Amino acid sequence: MFKHIKNDLPASIVVFFVALPLCLGIALASGAPLFSGLIAGIIGGIVVGLLSGSHIGVSGPAAGLAAIVLTAITALGGYQNFLVAVVLGGIIQILFGVLRLGIIGYYFPSSVIKGMLTGIGIIIILKQIPHFFGYDSDPEGDWAFFQVDGENTFSEIINTINHISPGATIIALIGLFILILWEKVLKKKGKIFELIQGPLVAVVVGIIYYILTNGNETLAISPQHLVSVPVPEDASSFIAQFSFPNFGVIGNPEIWITGFTIALVASLETLLCVEATDKLDPHKRVTPTNRELLAQGTGNIISGMIGGLPITQVIVRSSANIQSGGQSKLSAIVHGFFLLISVILIPSLLNMIPLSVLAAILFLVGYKLAKPTLFKTMYKLGWKQFIPFIITILGIVFVDLLWGIGLGLVVGIIVILIKSYQNSHFLHIEDKSNGKHRIKMTLAEEVTFINKGAILKELDSLPEDTYLEIDLIKTRYLDHDIIEILDDFGIKAKERNIDIKLISKRGVIENPESFAEFFRNRPKSNLSLN
Incomplete structure (x- = not known):
């Protein structure tokens, strides 16, 4: 785990600065205590990081759960009651892992996963503009299009025009300049610029700017434009920030429903x-998904026991x-320790970090996820890839993450059905001889009820006096619905003077009386019948 420490340590610092405002913002958007977001971030980094099989995934409180948490806290009668549901959710996740349900993630098309990454990149940029x-x-964690304050993503951006803060904007532009300079120029100049990351420099410059301009009416950064970490006065006040579940309500069915949700x-x-992070991983390593569910479940149990929000791996x-440049799970673990140490030892220093500098860091993260060249690449792959990709993006941007993924998946399934309908068979028409049209129909490798319409239409359109050869040599699966169509067509064929020759690995037959009987009497074949 320590093999790549020179890469993982700088990466953990960047992740720490990205995670800190997100933990606080998601807690705020969830209607939960601010400290609960930090607890989830710490547990997600240290506990889940240690148990997970992911090399580069980072876990913490997720914006996608904010709406569920916000509703559940009120419905269940308070935050401590809600924590019981978090613990139960973790137990259920462990059960999911034991039942090996982690395979579900592999059934989402690549176009949807790429659309998810791109959509999140666009959302990051749009949400960080204010x-x-x-x-x-607007709370940092309010990632849905329609926000809890009645605004939406674009109205917030429009409102920004009338509320620009000169100080915050200046340091944001300076921070963005530092980040781009580091990325495009300085990183290539020496190892020192690889060890000390641009985001860290941008944050330090932001703190210095805040200190130097404090008191200046024009250039100063007001407190609402800074990170806001709870500052305990002593050890007892720090411990008092933790909440504990009220297991007296465990018999309430609503608790169990929320836990399962x-x-x-x-x-x-x-x-x-x-699935998405494995695609982004330069080394293309594969995360064991069942182990990931076990790790996430354990993290949620511990988070719920000490007052934290629900945890997921977050993109x-x-x-x-x-x-x-993170290479191993060490970066995720160390970022968790950074969160823990910072909230104990230096909360006052963290509260000097301008949010606009963190927005600049997230701008680059969002851009790398949603590069314009990706749209061009997906378009060149054809409509079967491009349409689910675009639908997923639009769903994420204009509704929320789960809706976007769901819509992309539905469109992807529709595309598969359309192509399956189109690719059920191949028709080859030969010259007319002996007074009959010679037509050869070659069926696909798998033919299901989805293909009924296409095959039925083709058979019904055959002219009279036709010699039809049906080739099943390459067909490995033939649905019973298709056999019924062929049986019915066999009856019509006699009336229309159509001769049929059936070729399969089960044998060859001219004008079979019953297709179903033909297959039943020839069981030895690689052809599977339903």
């Missing part, structure tokens, strides 16, 4: 993130980790 210019009325949504988000932090 923070970049110092307009911070958390487990289901958190597992789905995690599995999709695993924003994971992609920041990959783009910063």
Whole structure:
């Protein structure tokens, strides 16, 4: 795990600066105590990081669960009651892992996964524009298009025009310049610039700018434009920030329903993130998904026991980790320790970090996820890849993450059905001889009820006085529905003077009386019948 420490340590610093405002913002958007987001980030980094089989995935509180948490806290009668559901959700996730349900993530098309990454990249950029210019009325974790404050993504951007903060904007532009300079120029100049990452320099410059301009009416950065970490006065006040579940309500059916909902949504988000991060991984390593569910379940149990939000693997932090050169799980674990140490030892220093500098860091993360060249690449792959890709993006941007993925998956399935309908058979028409049209119909490798319409239409359109050869040599699966169509056509064929020759590995037959009988009497074949 320590083999790549020179890469993982700088990456963990970047992930820490990305994770810190997200942990706080998601807690705020969820209607939960701010400290609960930090707890989830710490547990997601240290506990899940240690148990997970993912090399570059990073876990923490997820924006996709914010709406569920917000509703559940009120419905269940308080935060401590809600924590019981978080613990139960973790137990159910462990059960999912034991039942080996991690394979579900592999059934999502590549176009949908790429659309998810691109959509999240666009959302990151759009949501950070207000923070970049110092307009911070909206909680950082409010990632849905329609927000809890009645605004939407675009109205927030429009409102920013009338609320630009000069100080926040100046340091954001300076931070963005530093990041681009580091990425494009300095990184190639020496190892020192690889060890000390641009985001760290940007954050340090941001703190210095805040200190130097504090008190200046024009250039100063006001407190609402800074990171806001709870600052305990002493050890007892720090411990008092933890909450504990009220297991007295465990008999309430609503608790169990919420727990199952958390487990289901958190597992789905995690599995999709695993699939996405594995694609982003330069080494193309494969994460064991069942082990990931076990790790996430354990993390949620511990998080719920000490007052934290539900945890999932999250793409924003994971992609920041990959783009910063993270090579192993050490970067995720160390980022968790950074969160823990910082909230104990230096919360006052963290509260000097301008949110606009963090927005600049996230701008680059979002751009790398949603590069314009990717749209061109997907378009060149054809409509079967491009349409699910675009639908997923639009769903994520204009609704939310789960809706976008769901819509992309539905469109992907429709595309598969259309292509399956079109590719059921190949028709070859030969010259007319002996007074009959010679037509050869070659069926596909797998022919199911989905292909009924296409095959039936083709058979019904055959002219009278036709010699039809049906080739099943390459067909490995033939649905009973298709056999029934062929049986019915056999009756019509006699009336229309159509001769049929059936060729398969079971044998050859001219004008069979019954296709079903033909297959039943010749069981020795690689052809599977349903």
